[in-house]
Amino acid sequence: MTSYTAPTKDMAFVLHEVLDVGSGATPGYSELEPSFTAAVLEEAGKLASQVLHPLNAVGDAQGCRLDNGVVRTPEGFKEAYDKVCEGGWTGLDCDPEFGGQGMPYVLNSAVGEILSASNMAFNMYMGLTHGAYSAIHVHGSEEQKATYLPKMVTGAWTGTMNLTEPHCGTDLGLLRTRAEPQDDGSYLITGQKIFISAGDHDLSENIIHLVLAKAPGGGEGTRGISLFIVPKFLINEDGSLGDRNPVTVGKIEEKMGIHGNATCVLNYDGARGWLLGDLHKGMRAMFTMMNEARIGVGLQGYAQAEVAYQNALAYAKDRLQGRAVTGPENPDGPADPLIVHPDIRRSLMDQKSFIEGARALTFWGATLIDAAHRSGDKEADALIGLLTPVIKGFQTDRGFEMCVQAQQIYGGHGYIEEQGMSQFARDARIAQIYEGANGVQALDLVGRKLAQDGGKPVMAFFELIKGFIKENEDNAALKADFLDPLKAGSKDLQAAAMYFMQNGMKSPNSALAGSYDFMLMFGHVALGLMWARMARAAQAALDAGTGDKDFYQTKLATGRYYMARHLPATGLHLARITSGADPVMALAAEAF
Template sequence: MAVYAAPLKDLQFVIQDLIGTAGSDVPGYDDLDPDLVSAILGEAGKLAENVLAPLNAIGDREGCTLENGVVRTPAGFRDAYEQMRAGGWLGLDCDPEYGGQGMPQILQTAVGEIFVSANMAFNMYQGLSHGAYNAIHTHGTDAQKRTYLPNIVDGIWSGTMNLTEPQCGTDLGLIRSRAEPQEDGTYRITGQKIWISAGEHDLTENIVHLVLARIPGGPEGVKGISLFIVPKFLVNEDGSLGDRNAVSCGGLESKMGIHGNATCVMNYDGATGYLIGEAHKGMRAMFTMMNEARLGVGVQGYAQGAVAYQNALAFARDRLQGRDVTGARNPDGPADPIIVHPDVRRNLMDQKSFVEGARAFALWGAHLLDRAHRAGDAEAEAMISLLTPVLKGFLTDKGFETTILAQQTLGGSGFTREWGIEQFVRDARITMIYEGTNGIQSLDLVGRKLALDGGKPVIAFFDLVKRFIRENGDDVDFTTQFLEPLKRASKDMQAAATFFLEHGARDPNDALAGSYDFMHLFGHVCMGLMWARMARAARRALDAGTGDPEFLEAKIATGRYYMARQLPATALHRARIETGGAPVMALDAAGF
């Protein structure tokens, strides 16, 4: 059976030592003193380890069931959800005006990693609610906020987002769901949505669906889409629940993973809906949910890698097989633990260096969101917009790869259900697909984000890297081990961006054929920057005599590994990009 222990020390290190919340000018960060952060993360860890993690295999084995239109979640999920509610975890970063605790995004993201690693399928229920909360909080009327937000924050109601239809996924311009205006200002919503996570379940008394649909007479394509609040139960003027709305679950998807989460076909048969935001401007409101969701999915990707790595490491320490080629390490036993073998060490170091670097990258992204939303920092807003497809695409690709590496560490045991690793592999796989496939993320990055505002955000990123290198070049060893590899990787990225600029206008295929490689190249540079910053922070703590020396030395050694063994991948991605679109497009479609 798989085990999980919240990485409290590492999360604390990133928040306090790397990001440096103490003394920050971001409103709310002055509350994030080490004792408070430690207490919150510690309580989240207890809930994750003692309640959520033991339910993970149960949820995978039992799945959800649909009976007479009612979806039943796996055994133990309802009690766990009530414990989440009672602890106030559902409103950790929500507006205090509606019952939330108002904590910064960086703390919400750290807690989110803990819950996702423990039980990803379970955590998706509140994750979808959080997205609905954000959309209504940002775009809803005062009356809509008063009606829905306190109950969503409290957790007695939950939320969803309904985009995909049988005939369209990414191309939302093909949506057919209709919204017929009524004399009382409401709309009658008719259509079918598929793959709706948490679309129907028994955890809450009401479910607030956010649904994309077309108002007749609106523009064609995505410009004619509006967003509607469609509650499972209508809400009376006094806030009590009224009649059941004309929305129902038409079926549950049979999936590769995340069995504990109800993925539903949702039928709207003239359901009452309420316009949120402006008519025909639904995509703007929906992307309030989508952008947050994409960071959240990036966290899901590396969080599954993190728990898989923990289990692989425990196995490697216990499993006896073969002898260390330099001499027996367990002379009184029949063999040495497999962690002594170089290839197993390589495997584990690949996992460790990704997980810890990804954690820093994701929390830096959350910090940028805090700067943008709490401090009104326009540059931070532009930077996180640029980085969002990288956070989603790179962290989920490599997170899934990390679960595979963990499975390989266990050998044949990793292929069996008994050890739990294969569930992490299956659950992680969806992260590369939903909230915009990773191919779409790369196209968004290269086709749209690089050129935004004349390329200022990506230039700002390059300047950030250059400034760090310039300001930290006073140590010869640090320069050799961290700064020079980072400089080479950054130059690879600049060369690739220049290639797109010089060739993309003449032949867009030259840019788009290299977009996936560029997303990974960019991801590696971000990880290199994170590792260089973490190594610098760890060295300063060691020199000051603060912190755990063993932890800090391990952090530096892991960073050296990433810079030496992983970051050189940027050269490969650059070489692929510079071949252009010809090799990709040369074969006629009939030749496949």
């Protein structure tokens, strides 16, 4: 049986000592005092460890089942969901006009890490709803907002996003689902959608599906796509639920992981829907959900690594195997604990340094989202747009790798289901695929984001690093271990970006062949920046003689590990990128 404890001290360090959210100029940040955020995270931690995590293995073992056209969730999920709703967790950062608490997105992200780490499959039901809420909040009419949002904020109704069809995933221009306009202003939606997370369940009274479909007159490709609100149950004028809409579950997918979340095939047979946003502009409205979802998936990547790491660490301290090469460290026992061995330490440090760096990057990204949405900060909006494919792609790739490393510490026991480590790896695996597979994230980064607005966002990122290094160049405690490696990694990243600029137009394959390496390189540099910022905060606390000395010294040692052992990977990625397309494209298709 696995366990989970919310890492609230590490979260508080990032929020208050690194990002200093309480003194931020963004509206709502003045409320984020340490005592307030501590209370919120503490309560979320209790919910996670006492209610949600004990159901993690239950959901994995039982999965969801289709019973007479209705999806039944695993035992205990409904009761847990009711507790989540009663606690107001579904509306933490939602608009108070519709019953939300109006807290900043950064606090919602911190709570989201806790809930996702404790039970990823369960938390997806709320995550999909939040995305649908955001799309309606931004693009919906006043009537639509009044109809749907209050119930979605309380969790009485949940939401989904319906994009994928059997013949098209990323290439949405190929979708076949049709929307036929009706005299009353509604549309009849007909088609089939697959891989719909939380597509049906018994947790809420109603499910509000957001469905991409093609209405007449829209033209070919994605330009002809519109977005529609299609409720599972139709809604009467007085707000009560009416007849069942003709949208049915064809089957529940049998998956590698996240068994506790119902991934459904949904059949729309003339289901009644209403246009959300502008006709034939559905992609714009859907990306309100998609971009939020990609940040959330990046969070899932390191959150699964966190819970896997916690259990691997406990096992490494408890399991007796072999003797330390420098002499027995447990002389009264038959063997020393695993943690004395350098390779086990390497694995644990890999996990710890990634998780803490990814947390800082995600929380920083959340502050950029807050600045963009609450203050209209266009520069913050452009920067988080650039960072979104990095946060999603890099953190889910590395998060899965860290789950595998945590499983590896158990040796053969990690491969046995009763230990629970297999589930973390299996659940984490989907995060590399959904909301845009990581190869697509890399293509988006290199093919669109680098050149966006004349390259201003990426230049702003480089200037941010340059400014940080210059601001701290007289700090002897940071220079050799943090600033110099960050400078070297940033130079590699700039060299790669320059290679794309010089070669991308005349040889597009040269840019695309190196896109994945560029995404990973960018991720390493972004985490390097985060570790440099965390090191500055930790060193400042030590110099001031305040707080827990051991905590800050541990932060510095963990950061030094990342800068010395992982950030140099930028050199490898640069070598791969500058090798161009020839090694990648050398074989004709028939030669494979």
